[in-house]
Amino acid sequence: MKIYIEFWIDLFNYESYELNNILLEIYDESRNEIEIKYRSYFDSEKNQINDEMNRIILNCYKVMHLAKENSFEVLFVKNLIQEIKFNEKKFLNIDELIKVGVTSGMSKNSIMETINSNNFVEIIKNNFENALFKKIYEAPHIRLNGYKIKKNISKSGLIKEITRIREETKKIETCIDGSCNIL
Secondary structure (H helix, E strand, O other): OOEEEEEEEOOOOHHHHHHHHHHHHHHHHOOOOEEEEEEEOOOOOOOOOOHHHHHHHHHHHHHHHHHHHOOOHHHHHHHHHHHHHHOOOOOOOHHHHHHHHHHOOOOHHHHHHHHOOOOOHHHHHHHHHHHHHOOOOOOOEEEEOOEEEOOOOOHHHHHHHHHHHHHHHHOOEEEEOOEEEEO
16 A cells, blocks of 8 residues: 655755655655655745745746656656755756756756746645645645654654554555445
């Protein structure tokens, strides 16, 4: 049974980088057992940063959603975080963002089209509103199959939580057409 990891990520936050590294280690060890679903966590109205920085951050999230649509999400986020963190950048310019996207498997044209459009803006807004609805008030934030996980968690702690949730999920009965089976 696959465990779904929802990760509300702030692409420009050190804690998000650290937590993402832990997730990627676990993902590399058990790709068939887990799926990472990145969720943008960005409120341009709340963030008191200049308009240019807001555009850059928004473009990063838009391209992240393009990557998700094309099944390059995990690789794109990994490459983007490496570009930001390891090159000690506070933000990326458009050329750097395009380079990360192309390196992750997307076409330059689709990236440019996404950057120059309102594609994914509504999804990004809805992700933020959904986070607030689920009482997620800061990123990074992780949920495993819908269960909230503390953000300051070690790799071994996260593996224990995955195992615990997998066991709890196995105990759930499902009934279809009067026939009940244990998952």
